[in-house]
Amino acid sequence: MTNPTGTAPTPDSRAGRREWVALSVLMLPLLLVSMDVSVLYFAIPAINADLAPTGTQQLWIFDIYAFVLAGLLMTMGSLGDRIGRRKLLLIGAAAFGTASALAAYADSAETLIAARALLGVGGATLMPSTMGIVRTMFTDPGQRAKAIGLWSGVMTGGIALGSVMSGILVEHFWWGSVFLVNLPAMVLLLVLGPVLLPESKNPEPGRFDLLSVPLSMAAVLPVIYGIKEIPSEGWNVRYVVSITVGLLFAALFVHRQRTARSPLISPALFRGRGFSPAVALNLVSAFGMMGSAFFTTQYIQSVLGKSSLSAALWSLLPTLLVGLAAPVAAQLVERGVHRAHVVGGGFTVGACGYALLAFAGTGSLWLVLIGAGILAAGIVTVMSQMMDLALGTVPVSHAGSAASLLETGTEFGGALGMAVLGSIGTAVYRHDIPAGAPAAARDTLGGALAVADRLPGDAGRALTAVAREAFTHGMRAAAATGAILLLAAAVLAVVTLGKVALRDPAPEPAEPVTTDPATV
Numbered sequence: 454m455t456n457p458t459g460t461a462p463t464p465d466s467r468a469g470r471r472e473w474v475a476l477s478v479l480m481l482p483l484l485l486v487s488m489d490v491s492v493l494y495f496a497i498p499a500i501n502a503d504l505a506p507t508g509t510q511q512l513w514i515f516d517i518y519a520f521v522l523a524g525l526l527m528t529m530g531s532l533g534d535r536i537g538r539r540k541l542l543l544i545g546a547a548a549f550g551t552a553s554a555l556a557a558y559a560d561s562a563e564t565l566i567a568a569r570a571l572l573g574v575g576g577a578t579l580m581p582s583t584m585g586i587v588r589t590m591f592t593d594p595g596q597r598a599k600a601i602g603l604w605s606g607v608m609t610g611g612i613a614l615g616s617v618m619s620g621i622l623v624e625h626f627w628w629g630s631v632f633l634v635n636l637p638a639m640v641l642l643l644v645l646g647p648v649l650l651p652e653s654k655n656p657e658p659g660r661f662d663l664l665s666v667p668l669s670m671a672a673v674l675p676v677i678y679g680i681k682e683i684p685s686e687g688w689n690v691r692y693v694v695s696i697t698v699g700l701l702f703a704a705l706f707v708h709r710q711r712t713a714r715s716p717l718i719s720p721a722l723f724r725g726r727g728f729s730p731a732v733a734l735n736l737v738s739a740f741g742m743m744g745s746a747f748f749t750t751q752y753i754q755s756v757l758g759k760s761s762l763s764a765a766l767w768s769l770l771p772t773l774l775v776g777l778a779a780p781v782a783a784q785l786v787e788r789g790v791h792r793a794h795v796v797g798g799g800f801t802v803g804a805c806g807y808a809l810l811a812f813a814g815t816g817s818l819w820l821v822l823i824g825a826g827i828l829a830a831g832i833v834t835v836m837s838q839m840m841d842l843a844l845g846t847v848p849v850s851h852a853g854s855a856a857s858l859l860e861t862g863t864e865f866g867g868a869l870g871m872a873v874l875g876s877i878g879t880a881v882y883r884h885d886i887p888a889g890a891p892a893a894a895r896d897t898l899g900g901a902l903a904v905a906d907r908l909p910g911d912a913g914r915a916l917t918a919v920a921r922e923a924f925t926h927g928m929r930a931a932a933a934t935g936a937i938l939l940l941a942a943a944v945l946a947v948v949t950l951g952k953v954a955l956r957d958p959a960p961e962p963a964e965p966v967t968t969d970p971a972t973v
Contacts, residue, residue, distance in 0.1 A: 467596060471649065475590060475649040478641070478642060478645050479587065480604075481638040481641060481642055482642055483580070483607050485638055485639075486549075486575075487610075487611030488611045488614055493514065493515060493619065496628040499623055504565060505562070506562035510563075517573060519573070520573065520677060521574055522573040522576045523861065523865075524577075524670040524673045525577035525578075525670070526581060526861045527673075527861055528665075528717065530585070530853040531853065532578075533581060533585055533853035534654060534854055535654060538653055539582070539647075539650045539651065540652065541582050542578065542646065545575045545582065546646070548575040550635060550636050550639035550643075551571070552572040553572065553635040553636055553639070554632070555571065556572065557631075557632040557633045559629075580856070582853065584601075584840070584856035584859075585852035585856050587601060589849055590650075592849075594845060597841060598783035598786060598838075599780065601783075601837055601840045602780050602782065605779045605833050606776050606778075606833065609829065609833055609836075610772050610775060610776070617762070653849065655850035656850070662713050665706065665709055665718075668702060668705055671698075671699070671702035672705075672706045675702070677868050679699065680696060680868045680871075680872040681871065717854075722851055722855055728847060730950055731839040731842040731846070732862050734839050734942065734949070735840070735862050736862040737800075737939075737945075738835040739864075739865075740867070741800075741803050741938070741942075742829065742832045743867035743871050744874035744875070744931065745806075745810070745828050745829075745935065747878070748878060749768070749771075749825045751898060751924070752821055753768060755899060755902060756815055757816070771828075777830070778830040778833040778834045779836075782795050782834040782837055782838055783837065791951075792838055792842065793947045793949075793950035795838055796834070796950060797944070797950075799831045799835040800940070801943045802831030803828045803832050804943065805828075805936075806825065806831060808824075808936045809824030810824040810825070810928065813925060813929060831939075839859070843855055843859055844856065877927070879927065881930045882897075882923045882927040885927075886919065886920065890919075898923075901919075902917060905917040905920070
């Protein structure tokens with residue numbers, strides 16, 4: 454997208470074939486970053502056999518990627534606004550590819566943990582950069598909404614596809630292949646990115662506030678860690694303290710942004726009409742999405758007794774509705790339906806999905822799949838609209854920072870959804886398991902099934918039946934809670950977005966923004 458004047462495109466300019474081709478290139482890193490969230494699901498047994506990690510090391514192999522990603526999103530979004538989003542994207546692609554090769558050929562658990570951490574760094578550069586570049590390429594509100602809808606669909610689909618890809622690759626190759634699959638896409642991005650993608654940045658960003666970087670990480674990481682551990686470990690004092698410490702650092706971070714001459718995240722972003730509601734409602738939608746995922750995957754595998762790969766393949770079915778949700782939502786807004794009603798409708802559809810899950814029994818495969826699909830469609834409707842609203846109400850010069858705030862909110866919302874709804878489900882499960890059952894059986898459904906396998910005949914079958922019914926009861930209770938929360942969010946969305954204009958174009962900065970693709 455060559456712009457010889459060096460200024461930002463005018464709001465009424467429309468993207469052409471080049472921009473849509475460039476968008477397809479941007480989808481590659483986004484798909485792989487989202488897949489890496491779940492790509493280890495079926496690889497971990499082979500990794501255990503090869504590298505023999507300790508229990509703690511295995512947890513870090515799983516979690517370090519998401520922790521680093523969440524902790525660095527705001528830093529990378531702000532950095533991209535300063536040095537150029539395309540430049541940061543290409544740096545991140547190189548880092549992601551290098552880390553993928555390192556992970557694939559890791560000869561120790563420590564090396565794999567370090568490689569997963571580097572993957573998190575690369576992922577943190579890719580996510581806000583892709584969204585920021587989308588904001589730069591698509592200045593027409595209707596086209597931008599469609600592009601963001603595609604972005605949302607790829608992001609959601611990648612998470613589901615990651616586990617399936619993992620199972621297929623591990624079955625036919627070795628565990629390192631789940632990482633090597635990243636390399637061709639990253640090479641393609643490094644080759645085509647400089648040709649197709651425009652460079653854009655804030656021409657007057659000010660000094661980079663280094664102190665805000667550790668403050669942001671100290672705010673995000675302890676909170677994410679605490680709320681991620683609560684569903685499985687309960688309200689342990691250690692996790693409550695972790696969350697409290699994170700919140701204290703969050704207060705210091707906010708104070709720093711308000712008082713620093715050149716803040717990492719400009720408080721002016723929140724003065725954009727609709728930006729604050731968009732961030733908050735996006736967080737709520739992530740809460741609903743991940744709260745459901747905590748149960749549905751376990752239900753298909755452990756209650757219905759499907760194999761791991763079979764469960765992953767069945768889990769792909771609900772994502773089919775996701776591909777339609779965002780484009781339909783964008784079309785409704787384009788035709789004049791107020792965004793508040795579209796978002797409120799999305800939350801209501803999601804609540805209906807949860808309502809179906811609330812009627813599931815221990816053999817309700819299709820009911821659970823349909824409920825999960827309806828829930829996902831409603832949530833993606835909300836997410837795509839909130840991303841469009843948030844990016845449309847901030848200047849192009851701050852697109853990366855705005856995108857990073859949205860993604861950080863998504864991480865918080867997802868972790869909180871798993872913590873709250875997971876805790877409700879776990880509490881009901883433990884209440885329903887007989888008091889005389891072994892401790893492992895009272896802890897989790899997986900523990901109960903393991904104990905049942907060691908018990909003779911009828912005793913094992915009885916414990917299996919009780920545990921599966923208890924888990925399903927817990928899922929129903931959590932789903933009912935989720936439905937109520939999403940209905941409340943629907944009302945909140947209509948109220949808070951009702952005064953936001955149907956189309957609220959971003960105030961373009963008076964200063965020039967570099968958009969010449971020949972400039973790195």
